[in-house]
Amino acid sequence: MSTGSYHFETLNDTAFQAERLRQQAQAVRGMEAGILRSAGIQSGHNVLELGCGPGFVSDLLAELAPEGSLYVVEPSRTLLAQVEGNVRNKPACGLYPIQAYGSQLPVPDSSIDFSYARFVLQHIPQPETVISEIHRVMRPGGRFCAVDSDDGLVVFYPEDQRVSQILRTAQITQAEQGGDRFIGRKLHHMMTDAGFVNVKSRILALTSSELPFNVLFNILLGYKASLLGNTVDIMQLFDDLSQKVAGGHQLIAGGVFIITGEKA
Numbered sequence: 001m002s003t004g005s006y007h008f009e010t011l012n013d014t015a016f017q018a019e020r021l022r023q024q025a026q027a028v029r030g031m032e033a034g035i036l037r038s039a040g041i042q043s044g045h046n047v048l049e050l051g052c053g054p055g056f057v058s059d060l061l062a063e064l065a066p067e068g069s070l071y072v073v074e075p076s077r078t079l080l081a082q083v084e085g086n087v088r089n090k091p092a093c094g095l096y097p098i099q100a101y102g103s104q105l106p107v108p109d110s111s112i113d114f115s116y117a118r119f120v121l122q123h124i125p126q127p128e129t130v131i132s133e134i135h136r137v138m139r140p141g142g143r144f145c146a147v148d149s150d151d152g153l154v155v156f157y158p159e160d161q162r163v164s165q166i167l168r169t170a171q172i173t174q175a176e177q178g179g180d181r182f183i184g185r186k187l188h189h190m191m192t193d194a195g196f197v198n199v200k201s202r203i204l205a206l207t208s209s210e211l212p213f214n215v216l217f218n219i220l221l222g223y224k225a226s227l228l229g230n231t232v233d234i235m236q237l238f239d240d241l242s243q244k245v246a247g248g249h250q251l252i253a254g255g256v257f258i259i260t261g262e263k264a
């Protein structure tokens with residue numbers, strides 16, 4: 001069985017990927033705090049973060065639920081070991097790093113008030129199983145928020161053949177590894193099927209006139225480029241697009257789906 005399309009230890013550029021996750025968390029931190037608050041996170045909540053990576057977003061969750069506890073779940077031992085160092089203020093009831101896959105959470109039934117999965121479900125071969133598992137650990141009235149990509153929301157105008165090639169190759173490669181670059185649109189349905197109620201979806205899109213070019217480029221193409229090997233000169237592409245964006249001749253936009261659901 002495939003374990004999915006994100007194995008930190010086997011990526012060929014781990015230092016760049018860790019930096020990319022840091023940059024990606026920092027650039028949208030204020031916006032993400034607003035998303036999490038409107039999704040229902042509260043100060044005293046027991047929070048579960050699925051696929052926490054090195055913990056840059058865990059730090060934000062701890063800031064938003066300082067009186068509660070934070071369970072961070074991550075299969076990569078290397079990444080999980082970094083979380084303690086990246087969560088600056090531990091929640092009053094504790095930070096609990098758990099090495100596990102989302103399909104089998106070593107967490108009791110009905111024990112979690114708020115769960116968050118950010119850019120994780122796109123990498124998992126059977127996301128339905130993981131969403132059901134999250135549903136199991138939520139208490140009635142608890143809320144689950146998932147943020148994930150959908151390549152249907154990516155716009156480069158004028159089109160660049162190299163970008164189209166990167167997107168096509170990444171879609172195929174990630175699917176071969178059990179992932180799905182079009183998961184965003186499917187999550188509403190999956191959450192409803194798992195038993196969540198009051199499921200709401202929204203799309204948040206950002207353009208190259210709202211985010212620094214390097215941040216948007218790395219969000220949209222950074223992980224995909226690591227799937228490609230050397231078929232595209234990514235640095236050359238970066239320089240070309242950077243100049244065009246600066247000159248006002250290129251627009252880049254990318255969106256994410258934000259889906260929240262409540263356990264009945």
Ligand SMILES: C[S@@+](CC[C@H](N)C(=O)[O-])C[C@H]1O[C@@H](n2cnc3c(N)ncnc32)[C@H](O)[C@@H]1O
Pocket residue numbers: 003004006007008021025050051052053054056057073074075076079100101102103117118119120123124
């Ligand atoms: C793109 S990274 C996102 C990390 C973090 N959520 C963030 O936004 O910075 C995807 C993360 O999901 C983790 N992951 C992959 N498969 C998983 C699974 N089956 N269950 C839980 N986490 C998983 C990876 O190890 C990786 O840390």
